[in-house]
Amino acid sequence: MTPRIELRPSPHVVKGASVEHIMFHVVLALLPIATFSVWQYGLSALALIVVVTLACIASERLFNRLSGKPSTLSDWSATITGLLLALTLPPSFPLWMGAVASFTAIALGKALFGGIGCNVLNPALVGRAFVQAAFPVAITTWVPAFAPRRFSEFVPTTFTAPLMTPPDIAAWALQAKSVLDGFTGATPLARWKFENVLATPADLLSGAVTASAGETSALLILLCGAYLAARKFMDWRIPVADLGSAALTALVFQMIDPARYPDPLFVLLSGGLMLGAVFMATDMATSPVTPKGVWLYGALIGVVTVMIRYFGGLSEGVMYAILIGNALSPLIDQVTQPKVFGAVKGKKA
Amino acid sequence: MATAPLIPGQKPRSNLEELLEGVWKQNPVFVMVLGMCPTLAVSVSAMNAMSMGLATAFVLVGSSLLVSLMRNLVPKEVRIATYILIIATFVTVVDYAIQAISLALYDALGAFIQLIVVNCIILGRAEAHASKNRPVKAVLNAIGMGAGFTIGLFALGAVREILGAGKLFGVSLFGPDFQPWVVMVLPPGGFFVLGAWLLLFNWLDSRKAAPAKPTESHAHV
């Protein structure tokens, strides 16, 4: 390691790559996923992604100005937060609620802690957690994928007037669905949990399921993640530990009671596990920095995700699992630190 | 944060200063951050918050007056017992009064009416102020503190009711289609709103304290 002094907790840049450079490539890696999501869900997804991202950028600018600091827009971090946040929301999410989520993400998740690199929790997930608690109905209202008229009309809820309740779209969604879509108004995870119906891996992989805007393209997410990992813009160990431990936990439960618990493949492909493992758990500012800590952190998120899915009140647990992992990161760093120092230098300098 | 000395004798304060101390400079909610238990729990609506604030203010004024009147009579050794007795009396009176006025309100406030007994603002005022000052000053100070507490609770309750139900004092503000922010009427909402108000107060405070220094942002490297 080059002994270079950086006055920030992390990322500890070791290879000439700047924050802007890395962040820009993360944006590049997210674009295919966003594009797939638009192809899947049409105009409403596009509007949601654009509005949420712009709202994040505007909030970032506002807090830059309020705190009297130079603009941090050029580091792309607000753009990433916006893109990630939009991809975790249902495509039918009203735009005004998306803007609320964006503002909360930047204000509560980032600006309050002092901006980029100082945040304890992943800003996008803070924003999502807030709207999950504030608008529990809207955030569990889903629309069918690959609806035939998705490029000619918006979901009725998209343009709900600010502060107003979105209209009920159950009837609209049923008539809008395509024939190849087994749309029932619930995500595969919710259907498994509450109705005991398992989606097939083929459906999950092709994205012909009901889900948040950017969580169904498992292969695409892995591909984009592999690109980032190959260019060393992302710590590959976190997604590997996260997905590995989730699969392992699922396998253990399936061996205990195969009738009740689904197979590990379903656990990996459903919900936001992929997106979360590759793009959110790996956020440099909110994950541990020690090699052992990284494994521990990833494994913890995987286990907690499965535990929440199986035993919690909600059907999806990725968001809270990552937030818990984020919150424990400093502690994980502290616990795993001495051994690493001892191994390298023998004695604490 | 520089606070005015509470010990009398250092600087005799005018009656107006006594009255205004609790409203702004030593506001129990926004500056001293005391009595958070009822503040967070009952501030789901403006009406509940106001009622709770007024009930607390009544107990504060009543107990301050009595403590101040008896301040030369009470031996130091039994003063805490005396204060608690006096405070508990006024809480019981308020408890009956609220039941007589509105049972719905009484149910909404729940155990927090009885818990006024252990509200630290009240015992704190009795110990730190009323027991050392003449009745007029003690009552003025208590009125100020009670008003400050009520304002603080109202500020929380109003925001939580507006966002959480689209209403203020039960009057609908945005029509029937309003989308309630469920989180605001749940416990986390209390923390969010309190945090936001504290942020605002500290921000205003810091701007007032340092108008000459334009930016500190470059100084920390």
Next chain:
Amino acid sequence: MNVLTQPTPSSAAMIRTLGLVATVCGILIVSAYQSTREAVAANKRIALERAVFKVIPGAASVKEFVAGTAGVQPAGATPPLGAVKFYAAYDQAGALKGIAAEGAAKGYADTVRVLYAYDPEKQAITGIGVVSMRETPGIGDKIHSDPAFLKNFVALDAQLAADLKSLAHAIKVMKHGAKQNPWEIDAIAGATVTSKAVGKGINDSAQKLLPLLVPHLDTLQGGK
């Protein structure tokens, strides 16, 4: 200890002070109680009547009773051990309109307390009202507004078994859409926990109250 070296007030002085304070406080409390007693009692009666009239439409007056092993008697100051409290509602003419009683069970956030109406003629539960709950707004609190859920309580079967010891069929909450029998409650989709609390509260209370009450129903008739 150094307390002894300091001038301490005499025990008599301390007792005198505390006694004085206690006397003043006692007078204050008693006078507050006396002056609010009637208003509080009136408030409680109005609140009770409002709640009971809501679940038993057409009722004009309410009386409080307890049902115990010794039969049914008006609720007095000290109800007998193991007795269950209930309310009998009468119409204008003084004829029995229905019975109301309270059930409570643990919901999602806190105890959910409901008041249910029992119709002795139909031997069924004919309405519910929520007494208190802290369920999630927008989800759990649908139990007092969701029309499909309230339809469960138009005629929820609560017949006693032949031996009059328990309900013929325990009242059960089914998953949304799985209701088949008249003694089953169709849960609200997404609010199963709260729905179950309502059902459990009613079942627990009815299982206890109805065996004690039904054999003595005639003592309530024309109870005016």
